[in-house]
Amino acid sequence: MSKIRESAEQIVEALGGKENISAATHCVTRLRLALKDEGKVDEKALESIDLVKGSFSANGQYQVVIGQGTVDKVYNEFIDITGTGRASKEDIKDEASKKLNPLQRAIKALADIFIPILPAIVTAGLLMGINNILTGPGIFYDEKSFIDVHKNWADLAGIINLIANTAFVFLPGLIGWSAVKKFGGSPLLGIVLGLMLVHPDLLNAWDYGKTKDIPTWNLFGLPIEKVGYQGQVLPVLIASYVLAKIELFLKKRIPDSLQLLLVAPITLLITGFLAFIVIGPITFSIGNGITDFFVSIFDNFAWLGGLIYGGFYSLLVVTGMHHTFLAVDLQLISNTGGTFLWPMLALSNIAQGSAALAMFMASRDEKLKGLAGTSAISAYLGITEPAMFGVNLRFRYPFIFAMIGSAIAGIVITIAGVRASSIGVGGIPGFLSILPGSWGSFFIGMGIALVVPFVLTYFYAKVKKAK
CATH class of the missing domain: 3.30.1360.60 (Glucose permease domain IIB)
Known part of the structure; x- marks a missing residue:
């Protein structure tokens, strides 16, 4: 002691x-x-x-x-x-x-909302990866999936898919709980708000573009679309902020003896009406606009998108801004069925791990070797902070070489159109979240992220010592 x-x-x-x-x-x-x-x-x-x-x-x-x-x-x-x-x-x-300045506070608020629900999302991503393996054609058999050949496994795959999809189907409930808690309201009301936005009586958001006759409410002559917000992020984020502020406003003005009867019902009614009349339609359009923006960039300039996002993602981690892109990933998955951003995150983490592993191999300092070795393994499994802040940024050149390797890998996989069907473990196990048809291209990108940073860092470290 x-x-x-x-x-x-x-x-x-x-x-x-x-x-x-x-x-x-x-x-x-x-x-x-x-x-x-x-x-x-x-x-x-x-x-x-x-x-x-x-x-x-x-x-x-x-x-x-x-x-x-x-x-x-x-x-x-x-x-x-x-x-x-x-x-x-x-x-x-x-x-x-x-x-923190206002921008940093906004980024921090997003991080505080999404970090608590990450375990559920990542777990869902891993389970969806298992389902992808069972249902993806061409993995085990030519042009057929595993369950096509072994039909007795089909129900097992169906149960796994149901368990995996739950977190995404009821994502607004998870976000509502975390967001309302962050904004100072009652988390339970946040859950109710989120589930309200995906109520079974509403038209499923994923069927919105396929349906010609969209059901509506007629509120005293005002038509309101009965549309749910499955997989959507912005509607529940904004609605959660409004709910928390209304609840806090009412709690300050209603006597304690009447709060149980009045605060929650009034808060939910006002927020619910605002969500379906104003917040939902506006934020739904904004979310679609954000999706279209990113899709257009990667459709027309795939290599440039891969270079920028793949190369500079680690800098976003340093500033904490990477949490803002989790919302974009979820929006892309909801609107297009997959995200082309998350695969680059996984490769960036691997690249940082490879640079740290090279420092482990090149260094004679026992303390540095211990830190570099353990942090490399951690980065390969999706946790990069020890490798980045403990090793790579400390010496600078490993961090730069990791960015170079990640940029090259990002260009390769974006040109190949690699997408992830879910958010999983952002490291070597990340291939489970990649759509099976893109595994080959993703593994090529993974090889680049493993080899390039390691080779550049190792030989530069040796040359630097020899001088």
Whole structure:
């Protein structure tokens, strides 16, 4: 324990002293800190501490990578030394958000909404990948799927597909829960709002373009289309914000004794009418416009789209802006049946892992080797922050070579028209989410993302040492 205490003291000193620390919490592997002035951090001293495996700043938080298990012990000593008291992740986020500009706050809000529902979406993506393997023609047999040949497996595939599709069919319910919670309202009302937008009595959004006679309500002479918003993101996001604000407004003005009877019904009624009359139709058109914009770029300039998004996606991760594209991916999947953006995300993660793996092979520093090796595996499985912030950005050239490899891979797969039917694990297992007909092209892109960053980083590191 004395070593843990000593390391905690060294961390506090390297962070600029306890007077520079506003609040502190931790996750599974990292200390998550709100600092008054990040310019006072001595990064060299911090990363020279044995227990510290890396550090980085993101979204106003300064994070110190310690490792699973050990971080709990370090945090306990850290709190005792600084006297800051134990903070929750929300406390840290609130403290960190004070430093952000309006655009950063908007991006952070999107991240706070989508990150909690990612496990459900990724799990659904993996299960849809299994279904794709069973139902995709040409994988096991020429021009036939596995279930075409083995018909006794068809019902198993059907059950898997139902389980996988649930998160996407009721996506507005998931977003409604998370968004209303983020905006300060009652999460339960958010769930009801989201499910209301995909009620079975409404015309399914996926059938909207196929139906000539769209059912309508007649509200005192005003026709309102009875259309659901399955798979849509913008309608429930905006409606959730409106619901939360109406609920908070009413709670301040209605006596406590009447809140149970009045607040929720009035909030849902007003938001529901606004959702179907104004918010839904407008945001549905905006969502379709965003989809058409991205589709037109990649239809007409596929190589350019692959170069830009594939090459610069990792920079979006650094700024935190990558979370905004999750909404675009979901919109593309809903409107076109697949996304051409997410496959490049998976290859970008692989490229960062390959660059970190090259540093593991090229370095003689035992601490760096340990961090690079574990972070490379993590990146290959879709978690790139340890590799990017702990290794690649620290030395710069691995990060640049990873971007180059990812850009080349992005060009190859976009020209080939590779798309993902769902959002899965953004690394090597990502092929499960790719439409089976594009597996060959995706594996070529994966090979480029594996080899190019590794070779460039490894040989540059060797040449740099020889000088």
